[in-house]
Amino acid sequence: MVSAIKISTKRVPFYELAVIADGGTVRTFSKEIYRIRGVIARNVKTNEVVKLSKIYYEIRTVMNRQRQVVAKRKNPSDELKRVII
16 A cells, blocks of 8 residues: 655745635644634634734644645744645
């Protein structure tokens, strides 16, 4: 059985984040989960609504509607990069 290898490719700019997430979720380094609706993010637990630009640099993982990881970063100082499976 061949396992899929995830390869980081190019940087994901802020304005492209809502498009690749496609109504999915983002997880931050503080382990908060936000659901994305355009440029607005809503915290799943607290229902707090924030602009995506406020949490962009805290985002660790971006998942689309099908729960596939589409972008990630390992350290807060790294760039957010697309992931290809």
